[in-house]
Amino acid sequence: MSLPEHLPAQAWTTTSAGAALLTALEADAGETRLVGGAVRDALLGLDGADIDLATRFAPEEVMKRVKAAGLKAVPTGIAHGTVTVVGHDLVAEVTTLRRDVQSFGRHAQVAFTDDWRADAARRDFTVNALYADLPGGALHDYWGGLDDLSARRVRFIGDPLQRIAEDHLRILRFFRFSARFAAAIDADGLAACTARANDLMALSRERIAMELRLLLGLHDPVATLALMLEAGIFRPVLPELAASRLPVLAGMIAAEASAGLAPAWERRLAALLPAADTRVAYEVGARLKLSNAQRMRLVAAAQPTGPAPHWSAAWRDGSEAVIDRLLVAGDAAAAVPLIGWQRPKLPASGKDIIARGVAPGPEVAKRLGAFERSWVAAGFPDDAGTVAALLDAAVQS
Structure with missing residues (x-):
């Protein structure tokens, strides 16, 4: 694919906060440049990359200049050269140029430098080691990242x-x-x-x-x-992730696209685990130290689907959980009617049971539960006659 010769215009650079930041860090003199994913994505015409700036200024100097420009400077990773800058409609990370002295798996001892190529050399992939002048947009490529990006190649x-x-x-x-x-x-x-x-x-x-x-x-x-x-x-x-489950995931992704569902990574992970095995799903969620909500969704998606119709399960567990497990089971057709479904309000209460002659006490809850089950099984009718008939039947059972 053909890439632009210069970085496309970045709207944030024309805001008051963005312009103040670039002036403070002397971007027009080449002391500070946009770097990494923000450059890569802009060249590909994609939105959403964070604003990452690389600068020759030491972290303490960055803090001083940013504060003098009326912006907030937060030393989020100052030991490694990173300062987060916050202004009106602006959040940017500014990192002093670095070179690795020694690496320890995920931790590195770094030294600050003014050498752009040395800073680029410590990055992971060539397409993530692109720099751009601001606001002019001239590109700087030290490791062949532009050729790799044009060829759609990710290379160390x-x-x-x-x-x-x-x-x-x-x-x-x-x-x-x-x-x-x-x-x-x-x-x-x-x-x-x-x-x-x-x-x-x-x-x-x-x-x-x-x-x-x-x-x-x-x-x-x-x-x-x-x-x-x-x-x-x-x-x-x-x-536990199994290649044999990839067709299930592929079918799920197609169903998501067809139904307009956003990708849900917990649902997709469940599709790669052994079918209908909640124990494995729970163990994987615990091993990955997922949040309670993430782990619950993963386990719920791994449950067996149960018999049709699935409205009663949606009433009990929520439509999201039932949609997830139906898609994991490969039954997209059954999942589609539940998309956008809102749980209806139970059209009766204990007062309606008591009004039919049941004395207050545990028996009221029992009869109301019987009504709820029959009402759900009937498809959540809301007309007064059907509701009254189901209430009468619950009291007389």
Whole structure:
């Protein structure tokens, strides 16, 4: 594909806060540049990348200049050179140029530098090591990132094995970025990730969950997941993920698109686990240290679907849970009618039972429960005659 010769105009640079930040950090003199995903995505015509700036100024100097410009400076990672700048309709991360002195898996000892190429050399992939002058948009490419981006290729900077040794998370990032941008997987990157897959065991499970969430949330990650499963990438940390379940995931993604459903990564993860096995789903959720809500959704999606019609299950468990498990089971046709369904209000209360001669006490709750079951089974009728008849039947049973 053909890329623009300059960075497309960035709207935030013309706001009062954006212009003040660029002036404070002397961007027009080349002391500060836009970097990374913001450059990559802008060149591809995509929206949504965070604003990341690289600068020659030391972190303390960045703080001083930002505050003098009337903006808020937050030292979110100042030991590693990062300051978060907050202004009206602006949040930007400014990081001083760095070079690695020593790496420890996911942690590195860094030294600040004024060398743009040295800063680029410590980044993961060539397409993430692009810089752009602001506001003019001139591009700076030290590792062939523009050619790779044009070819839709995700390639490690330098020796892939060494880059993975420096930061094990790069294994999962390689596949995520490949799923998002690449026309085909880079063979050298794939070989290195396969060789070092066991390095994932050194990562926190929260980090793994974060990358898995981002990967599964992409438009269609099936082909990339197939490569990962074939290469045994997940085996050290998530051996439950099965290649045999990929057709289920592919069908689910097609059903989501057809029904206009947004991707739900917990639902997609459930599709890759053994069918209708809530124990495995719970164990995976616990191992990944998911939040309670995420774990509950994963386990709910892994439950058996139960007999049709599914309205009663939706009444009991919520439509989201039933839609998830129907899609996981491959029954998109049954899931579609539940999309957008709102749980109706029970059209009766204990007062209606008492009015029919039942004395206040436990028997009221029992009779109201009988009414609820028959009302749900009847499809939630709301006309007064049917409701009255179901109430009478519940009292007389």
